[in-house]
Amino acid sequence: MSTRDYIEKDYYKALGVAKDASQADIKKAYRKLARKYHPDANTADAKAEERFKEVSEAYDVISDASKRKEYDEARTLFGAGGFRVPSGPGRGAGGAGGNATFDLNDLLGQMGQRGGGGGTGGGGGLGDLLGGLFGGGGRGGGRSAQVPRKGTDLEAELTLGFADSVEGVTSPLRLTMPAPCTTCMGTGAKPGTTPRVCPECSGTGHVSRGAGGGFAFDEPCRECRGQGLIIDDPCPTCAGTGRSFSERSLTVRIPPGVRDGQRIRIKGKGGAGERGGPAGDLVVTVHVGRHPIFGRTGDNLTVTVPVTFPEAALGATIPVPTLNGTPVSFKVPPGTPGGRTMRVRGKGVPRKDGTRGDLLVTLEVAVPQKLSGKAKDALETFAAQASEDPRERLREAAGSA
Ligand SMILES: [Zn+2]
Ligand SMILES: [Zn+2]
Numbered sequence: 043m044s045t046r047d048y049i050e051k052d053y054y055k056a057l058g059v060a061k062d063a064s065q066a067d068i069k070k071a072y073r074k075l076a077r078k079y080h081p082d083a084n085t086a087d088a089k090a091e092e093r094f095k096e097v098s099e100a101y102d103v104i105s106d107a108s109k110r111k112e113y114d115e116a117r118t119l120f121g122a123g124g125f126r127v128p129s130g131p132g133r134g135a136g137g138a139g140g141n142a143t144f145d146l147n148d149l150l151g152q153m154g155q156r157g158g159g160g161g162t163g164g165g166g167g168l169g170d171l172l173g174g175l176f177g178g179g180g181r182g183g184g185r186s187a188q189v190p191r192k193g194t195d196l197e198a199e200l201t202l203g204f205a206d207s208v209e210g211v212t213s214p215l216r217l218t219m220p221a222p223c224t225t226c227m228g229t230g231a232k233p234g235t236t237p238r239v240c241p242e243c244s245g246t247g248h249v250s251r252g253a254g255g256g257f258a259f260d261e262p263c264r265e266c267r268g269q270g271l272i273i274d275d276p277c278p279t280c281a282g283t284g285r286s287f288s289e290r291s292l293t294v295r296i297p298p299g300v301r302d303g304q305r306i307r308i309k310g311k312g313g314a315g316e317r318g319g320p321a322g323d324l325v326v327t328v329h330v331g332r333h334p335i336f337g338r339t340g341d342n343l344t345v346t347v348p349v350t351f352p353e354a355a356l357g358a359t360i361p362v363p364t365l366n367g368t369p370v371s372f373k374v375p376p377g378t379p380g381g382r383t384m385r386v387r388g389k390g391v392p393r394k395d396g397t398r399g400d401l402l403v404t405l406e407v408a409v410p411q412k413l414s415g416k417a418k419d420a421l422e423t424f425a426a427q428a429s430e431d432p433r434e435r436l437r438e439a440a441g442s443a
Pocket of ligand 1: 223224225226227228229230231277278279280281282283284285
């Protein structure tokens with residue numbers, strides 16, 4: 043049930059009972075109507091089905107003491123305030139409108155309670171009333187209600203250097219948060235005025251357009267751009283959007299080992315809670331930049347290290363770079379083929395348990411691009427002496443196939 047339903051629908055009229063009807067009378071009226079309009083007794087009668095839904099909805103609200111109280115309050119408030127609900131069938135006249143000051147916050151406080159637990163409140167509330175004027179974000183606080191509500195979760199993005207993503211970092215973050223405009227309390231209407239329910243769509247935000255053959259399209263109302271409300275005098279501060287943005291700088295601690303695209307939830311750094319509720323969380327989506335020499339697979343870091351032919355053939359101890367800048371000594375065994383990947387334990391990405399992944403070193407045999415006379419002579423001597431034919435297996439395999 044939305045707030046708009048509460049404003050527009052006269053549930054007492056739907057059940058044909060008085061506003062002060064007893065629960066017994068309400069039940070009796072409902073039973074009678076439900077029997078009359080039940081789909082089983084009215085096959086293929088669209089009107090009866092519509093009435094049946096109406097009756098069920100009305101009964102659902104006014105048979106429940108707390109829902110009924112909210113409903114009565116909502117309608118009293120709207121009747122006394124500036125929302126000029128157009129009269130029409132199925133809609134009550136509401137209270138005889140005096141010129142009482144309409145306090146949106148008080149109203150929202152009451153409506154907001156229906157949201158129940160959980161910050162975003164599925165049913166009712168300001169977002170619903172104003173047709174999503176605030177986007178998903180901020181919602182006006184209520185002064186009169188007592189139910190604490192957790193603040194909204196905020197989203198942010200952060201781009202980290204590769205090394206920072208591996209080792210963790212404390213980074214400043216500037217947040218731009220949508221907030222209700224303080225001049226108009228988020229209504230978008232100039233102070234002293236109130237938005238009115240759109241007469242074109244009766245506040246539903248959409249209209250039905252007949253397309254012939256009994257079909258109809260439901261489309262957003264053009265008059266109010268789907269908002270359900272029309273603002274005659276826009277608020278000068280927010281130009282009628284009801285929204286403003288507030289900037290906040292904070293410092294976030296990014297744990298070691300985050301990956302590109304990972305979302306990190308930072309508790310309590312989101313929107314402020316309402317009525318003593320806890321603050322929402324900040325959800326940071328992390329983007330990780332590339333490193334010129336290191337890569338990452340899982341908890342391991344990867345690096346490709348060139349070795350000379352003699353180093354690969356004879357074996358050698360070579361320095362291998364690590365991410366923290368201190369090279370480690372790495373033993374290349376004699377006869378290491380090019381492309382072999384070897385492991386330096388514990389020089390990878392930190393894990394939650396305090397251990398680290400490994401550094402995977404891929405050896406790439408470098409071929410000399412320039413040879414001095416003596417080096418060339420030595421290589422030619424080597425070639426003449428070497429007995430191993432690297433293509434022997436290739437030839438054998440080709441011949442046998
Ligand atoms: Zn404003
Ligand atoms: Zn409209």
